[in-house]
Amino acid sequence: xxxxxxxxxxxxxxxxxxxxxxxxxxxxxxxxxxxxxxxxxxxxxxxxxxxxxxxxxxxxxxxxxxxxxxxxxxxxxxxxxxxxxxxxxxxxxxxxxxxxxxxxxxxxxxxxxxxxxxxxxxxxxxxxxxxxxxxxxxxxxxxxxxxxxxxxxxxxxxxxxxxxxxxxxxxxxxxxxxxxxxxxxxxxxxxxxxxxxxxxxxxxxxxxxxxxxxxxxxxxxxxxxxxxxxxxxxxxxxxxxxxxxxxxxxxxxxxxxxxxxxxxxxxxxxxxxxxxxxxxxxxxxxxxxxxxxxxxxxxxxxxxxxxxxxxxxxxxxxxxxxxxxxxxxxxxxxxxxxxxxxxxxxxxxxxxxxxxxxxxxxxxxxxxxxxxxxxxxxxxxxxxxxxxxxxxxxxxxxxxxxxxxxxxxxxxxxxxxxxxxxxxxxxxxxxxxxxxxxxxxxxxxxxxxxxxxxxxxxxxxxxxxxxxxxxxxxxxxxxxxxxxxxxxxxxxxxxxxxxxxxxxxxxxxxxxxxxxxxxxxxxxxxxxxxxxxxxxxxxxxxxxxxxxxxxxxxxxxxxxxxxxxxxxxxxxxxxxxxxxxxxxxxxxxxxxxxxxxxxxxxxxxxxxxxxxxxxxxxxxxxxxxxxxxxxxxxxxxxxxxxxxxxxxxxxxxxxxxxxxxxxxxxxxxxxxxxxxxxxxxxxxxxxxxxxxxxxxxxxxxxxxxxxxxxxxxxxxxxxxxxxxxxxxxxxxxxxxxxxxxxxxxxxxxxxxxxxxxxxxxxxxxxxxxxxxxxxxxxxx
Numbered sequence: 001x002x003x004x005x006x007x008x009x010x011x012x013x014x015x016x017x018x019x020x021x022x023x024x025x026x027x028x029x030x031x032x033x034x035x036x037x038x039x040x041x042x043x044x045x046x047x048x049x050x051x052x053x054x055x056x057x058x059x060x061x062x063x064x065x066x067x068x069x070x071x072x073x074x075x076x077x078x079x080x081x082x083x084x085x086x087x088x089x090x091x092x093x094x095x096x097x098x099x100x101x102x103x104x105x106x107x108x109x110x111x112x113x114x115x116x117x118x119x120x121x122x123x124x125x126x127x128x129x130x131x132x133x134x135x136x137x138x139x140x141x142x143x144x145x146x147x148x149x150x151x152x153x154x155x156x157x158x159x160x161x162x163x164x165x166x167x168x169x170x171x172x173x174x175x176x177x178x179x180x181x182x183x184x185x186x187x188x189x190x191x192x193x194x195x196x197x198x199x200x201x202x203x204x205x206x207x208x209x210x211x212x213x214x215x216x217x218x219x220x221x222x223x224x225x226x227x228x229x230x231x232x233x234x235x236x237x238x239x240x241x242x243x244x245x246x247x248x249x250x251x252x253x254x255x256x257x258x259x260x261x262x263x264x265x266x267x268x269x270x271x272x273x274x275x276x277x278x279x280x281x282x283x284x285x286x287x288x289x290x291x292x293x294x295x296x297x298x299x300x301x302x303x304x305x306x307x308x309x310x311x312x313x314x315x316x317x318x319x320x321x322x323x324x325x326x327x328x329x330x331x332x333x334x335x336x337x338x339x340x341x342x343x344x345x346x347x348x349x350x351x352x353x354x355x356x357x358x359x360x361x362x363x364x365x366x367x368x369x370x371x372x373x374x375x376x377x378x379x380x381x382x383x384x385x386x387x388x389x390x391x392x393x394x395x396x397x398x399x400x401x402x403x404x405x406x407x408x409x410x411x412x413x414x415x416x417x418x419x420x421x422x423x424x425x426x427x428x429x430x431x432x433x434x435x436x437x438x439x440x441x442x443x444x445x446x447x448x449x450x451x452x453x454x455x456x457x458x459x460x461x462x463x464x465x466x467x468x469x470x471x472x473x474x475x476x477x478x479x480x481x482x483x484x485x486x487x488x489x490x491x492x493x494x495x496x497x498x499x500x501x502x503x504x505x506x507x508x509x510x511x512x513x514x515x516x517x518x519x520x521x522x523x524x525x526x527x528x529x530x531x532x533x534x535x536x537x538x539x540x541x542x543x544x545x546x547x548x549x550x551x552x553x554x555x556x557x558x559x560x561x562x563x564x565x566x567x568x569x570x571x572x573x574x575x576x577x578x579x580x581x582x583x584x585x586x587x588x589x590x591x592x593x594x595x596x597x598x599x600x601x602x603x604x605x606x607x608x609x610x611x612x613x614x615x616x617x618x619x620x621x622x623x624x625x626x627x628x629x630x631x632x633x634x635x636x637x638x639x640x641x642x643x644x645x646x647x648x649x650x651x652x653x654x655x656x657x658x659x660x661x662x663x664x665x666x667x668x669x670x671x672x673x674x675x676x677x678x679x680x681x682x683x684x685x686x687x688x689x690x691x692x693x694x695x696x697x698x699x700x701x702x703x704x705x706x707x708x709x710x711x712x713x714x715x716x717x718x719x720x721x722x723x724x725x726x727x728x729x730x731x732x733x734x735x736x737x738x739x740x741x742x743x744x745x746x747x748x749x750x751x752x753x754x755x756x757x758x759x760x761x762x763x764x765x766x767x768x769x770x771x772x773x774x775x776x777x778x779x780x
Contacts (some may be wrong), residue, residue, distance in 0.1 A: 017040035019086030089115025141370030147258035193242030197252025204229035209271025333361035511631035700746030
């Protein structure tokens with residue numbers, strides 16, 4: 001009774017389902033005490049105060065009138081000697097700092113939150129975090145843990161709780177307020193042990209939810225999971241010198257069983273949702289969506305982009321645990337396998353097989369690929385600009401978190417502001433239009449969100465394609481017409497397409513095609529896309545350097561055909577660069593093929609940061625983030641003759657399309673195969689370079705010209721074959737199976753042009769410039 005008369009106000013920070021249930025328990029038992037609840041969400045504050053119900057987190061439960069909600073930490077905490085924290089673990093450091101400003105140093109602080117905190121580069125328990133931020137509390141910090149679903153507590157189901165803390169008085173105070181006819185409190189001083197049990201069971205519950213929906217997994221495997229998880233909980237607990245009996249008590253084993261097996265458990269629900277995402281691979285558009293796609297593409301795309309938002313919380317819960325284990329050399333294979341499935345998108349078979357045989361985790365891990373969803377179908381003909389809102393949202397979230405900060409963003413907002421300020425001082429690297437300059441100038445360290453959105457919008461419009469089937473077909477007809485005209489006029493060259501295009505066509509239903517080709521000039525582009533269309537392969541969006549597009553009409557025509565345009569002058573602009581990356585990422589994720597030149601950074605000024613290394617890094621991120629299968633298709637292009645390739649015009653295009661060329665489609669590869677530990681997606685660039693060299697087709701007269709050039713423009717015929725083999729070895733290109741026939745074709749071609757003559761068993765050059773031009777093609 002003394003305790004009851006001493007306190008007139010109790011504060012609960014956090015108005016989720018569990019915090020609300022505890023507020024209900026205390027308010028019903030002590031109607032003369034006011035319970036102040038702090039809620040982040042304004043609608044929760046309103047519903048509790050006006051309707052006496054937490055509609056968002058604990059609906060259909062009427063709350064006593066002595067519960068008051070507020071959005072002010074100060075109002076909630078001031079003059080309160082008993083405070084209970086019930087916020088997510090991720091925000092505990094921030095909440096503790098905010099509470100500290102208004103806290104009576106003699107207060108008693110309890111917490112209902114389970115999890116680890118990352119504070120000042122350390123992995124800490126909740127009590128350790130609060131103790132560091134509010135040192136004057138000393139030992140007056142109490143953990144309230146145990147198997148306690150909010151839904152059951154609010155209905156007065158019988159419940160057992162551990163009340164743990166070093167300070168006896170603090171423990172007694174919380175036991176006094178929490179005890180009721182349905183709640184029994186067990187007192188202990190092993191606060192770290194209680195925290196370990198309550199925190200470590202969460203990942204196991206996620207794993208239990210996941211396997212509950214995976215094929216051929218049932219109660220038998222769940223039992224094995226609980227057993228293995230308990231072993232690993234004991235291992236981690238001993239690291240913190242906690243008592244084993246605490247781990248196997250209600251806040252450890254008891255909470256593990258309840259959380260892992262009950263559908264009330266949010267962790268189990270999270271695991272089930274992730275499991276269902278993995279096994280539900282139907283990404284084809286429904287008929288109604290296909291119809292809507294023609295009229296409201298953005299509506300359909302936004303609906304498809306909606307997904308679970310649990311993952312960040314699940315990742316936050318398990319990452320510190322893995323860090324602790326690795327830092328201390330502790331083997332926790334079941335938790336590690338869950339981490340790999342959740343964060344690194346490994347196939348869930350890793351989790352299943354590890355539960356069955358945890359001692360063989362490393363072996364199982366090495367042979368496990370990432371989980372792959374079926375290719376999305378039905379979006380291949382959607383223009384890139386239709387993805388605008390998705391791209392804009394992703395770019396913005398790269399800089400600004402949901403709460404307006406940049407604390408957990410890949411690219412700190414401060415870096416973006418500094419980058420824009422630097423560009424202001426380099427006029428040559430600043431905006432290329434009045435409108436762009438206006439949007440850049442509007443961004444400051446105090447006013448950034450809306451101006452940044454406008455700038456991103458501007459860049460998306462500048463980069464994204466405007467693909468339509470009609471204009472694409474029109475463009476292909478024009479290219480075909482140009483080749484026909486050239487042939488009729490006697491200037492048409494051959495176009496030799498090789499490779500197993502039938503295999504690529506079949507495999508493209510299983511993965512999103514990504515064509516990669518070495519880069520020589522703008523003319524390559526039109527020969528390549530024409531060849532892809534002629535081979536009846538999925539048509540890609542394709543990249544064009546803005547320097548090669550001189551007029552607005554050319555730019556529009558390129559975009560309508562499916563081209564996206566990159567401005568070389570903006571490579572140092574962080575916002576622009578992120579727009580390009582997210583644009584390509586969004587295309588790939590949604591099943592839209594594209595053609596890219598990874599090595600273009602070495603040929604032009606385009607894409608410092610989106611050159612070969614960064615490009616493959618981006619592709620790796622797409623695979624792991626969105627679990628999409630990508631079908632990598634290396635292409636090789638060889639010309640029979642050289643020409644001025646620096647400009648883009650209709651007349652120049654006609655000349656480009658008259659050239660003889662050989663295009664080879666190399667054997668495709670599914671990039672998920674590179675996600676095993678024994679393979680690395682980071683080596684893709686090297687592998688593609690080797691494929692380009694190996695499979696490159698060489699015109700016979702080009703090889704003969706190179707040999708002649710390097711032998712002072714004459715050579716004995718009998719030496720030609722050995723010299724040719726030498727060059728194929730140097731170039732690391734597979735030689736033709738019939739070398740003599742290959743060389744005879746080259747010699748005859750040059751003789752026909754009267755570029756060389758055959759005399760006394762010798763080949764001699766008559767036109768050195770022509771031979772030099774042909775020879776130069778060998779190294780392109």
